[in-house]
Amino acid sequence: NAGVTQTPKFQVLKTGQSMTLQCAQDMNHEYMSWYRQDPGMGLRLIHYSVGAGITDQGEVPNGYNVSRSTTEDFPLRLLSAAPSQTSVYFCASSGRALNTEAFFGQGTRLTVV
Amino acid sequence: GDSVTQMEGPVTLSEEAFLTINCTYTATGYPSLFWYVQYPGEGLQLLLKATKADDKGSNKGFEATYRKETTSFHLEKGSVQVSDSAVYFCALSDVNAGKSTFGDGTTLTVKP
Numbered sequence: 001n002a003g004v005t006q007t008p009k010f011q012v013l014k015t016g017q018s019m020t021l022q023c024a025q026d027m028n029h030e031y032m033s034w035y036r037q038d039p040g041m042g043l044r045l046i047h048y049s050v051g052a053g054i055t056d057q058g059e060v061p062n063g064y065n066v067s068r069s070t071t072e073d074f075p076l077r078l079l080s081a082a083p084s085q086t087s088v089y090f091c092a093s094s095g096r097a098l099n100t101e102a103f104f105g106q107g108t109r110l111t112v113v
Numbered sequence: 114g115d116s117v118t119q120m121e122g123p124v125t126l127s128e129e130a131f132l133t134i135n136c137t138y139t140a141t142g143y144p145s146l147f148w149y150v151q152y153p154g155e156g157l158q159l160l161l162k163a164t165k166a167d168d169k170g171s172n173k174g175f176e177a178t179y180r181k182e183t184t185s186f187h188l189e190k191g192s193v194q195v196s197d198s199a200v201y202f203c204a205l206s207d208v209n210a211g212k213s214t215f216g217d218g219t220t221l222t223v224k225p
Binding site: 004030031033035040041042043045048049050058090092094096099100101102104105106107 | 149157215
């Protein structure tokens, strides 16, 4: 089973460049989320979606855009990369049931120079 | 809003020692509670979960009980192994909101 697939695994950007982190899940999950993980700060929610066509902001949305045109895909766009966006990014998906857990991708390690 | 507070790390133990990682939460609804584990270079994966008060989740020798009266979900293991070295995250899920809230993570190192 593929689960949640994130690409790329590593990326180096120059300040001001834009890019899209890809996330796809094959479990037909309604909910998808993007988190960033920084040392000593745990996981912080960037954006999330409760279904195709529906997105909402999380704790740290500035500098990022998302869209959810299909159930399977939830790309994260960095509009103009800044060094403060250097982080490890995780995509997660989960179903609607009360006791369902989140399934995570392997992460994208992004460095902005 | 919802929040999760974990005991600060890092935690270093000798093999076969007893482990407790404290976790408390604040939530407006009736969340499900989870412990996730992250091994180096990997994403988070579910360790155990509980969905209602007094439920006990267990897996791989780890246990945690959903205590509504103290809003806690402490992780315990009676005898840790070197292979348990990882980062542990406590989390709650509000299924109505479609998102999870995570603690800051606790790094556990087990020495032989």
